[in-house]
Amino acid sequence: MPIELHHIDTGGDETPLVVVHGLLGSADNWRSHLKQWQRRHRVIAVDLRNHGRSPHVAGMSYEAMAEDLLALLDRLEVERAHLLGHSMGGKVAISLARRAPHRVASLIVADIAPLAYGHDHDSVFAALRRVEAGEPTNRREADALLAEHVEESAVRLFLATNLERDDEGILRLRIGLDEIQDDYDTLMGEPAGEGAFEGPTLVLRGAHSVYVTDEMLPALHSVLPRAEIETLQAGHWLHAEQPKAFQEAVNAFLERVDG
Known part of the structure; x- marks a missing residue:
């Protein structure tokens, strides 16, 4: 049963950019980016279950979190959206894209691959x-x-x-x-869904991060075959370490997709 996610919505009629935070993050972490992106787009930033101001409930599967996000899009009457997810949020975005590709105009994944990872928290x-x-x-x-x-x-x-x-x-x-x-073991696992998302995709990775290495790219492209890979001079929190470069990369990609 999906839960009602807390979210920030800048408003507007165009195809929105939906921003999904990573583990232990929240929509609030993205406010400075929202101020920039809302000049060109409607932006919706969410708090995933058990994060931010959203409800606390048992179960952190990627299938459940994708259902929460899809329910939010339904509630906001958003037929299609650009999805941007960082780390855990990237896996949520991939899960939704696999489940409902017709709802995803494009996918932006920040420093995560659709793979299982070891424990490091x-x-x-x-x-x-x-x-x-x-x-x-x-x-x-x-x-x-x-x-x-x-x-x-x-x-x-x-x-x-x-x-x-x-x-x-x-x-x-x-x-x-x-x-x-x-449910930490589940969070460290692969995103939900089967097959590949065939839509336009940008993967931003940090040059000083170990989350998207060259060795992972074949597995990544098997799930995201149209993925463009762009490397920023940053670690895992690349949107915080290189905010200007991150915004510029997202803006350029969305311009290509919308154009």
Whole structure:
């Protein structure tokens, strides 16, 4: 049963660009990009289940998350959309494109391949659990708790976007951490659906990331045969590390598709 996703919609009548965040992200992470893209497009940024302001429910399968996203498009009366997904969100977008290709005008996948990956979030989950137990009352306390398990300040800043203050002044996690961890193996697996998506596709990858290596490209093209591969000088969070280059690549691709 699909759930009702929280989302940001800039409005407009044209074919929208739907933005799907990655693991532990949210629509809020994309606000600076939305400000740029809304000059040319209607943009819809979603919070996936157990993320942002969307409901917490059991089950994080890509089939279920694609159904949630498809239900949102139905509710907004969007017949076709350009889909942009980063990391986990890229697998959600691929899953929807495989299931309902007639609803997808084009597909943009940011630094993920339609493959299974190994576990690499243990320290992140430990950091979030530490904050949960520590009940910080300010951002400095929260960062110190996160730093017990995560050295990179940029990663800590990203994780801290999942904190919000409750009525007692405690910074609490707004994500469904239990639900995410319970289905983590599924999240690390392949996207849902079968066969290939034959529509126009752009894959943006980070030169300093290991998520889309040259060795993965044959498997990627078997699922996304029309994929154009563009490499940015960035790591996995390429939209945050190289925002201008990321926006320009997306804009150029959409102009080619719409033109």
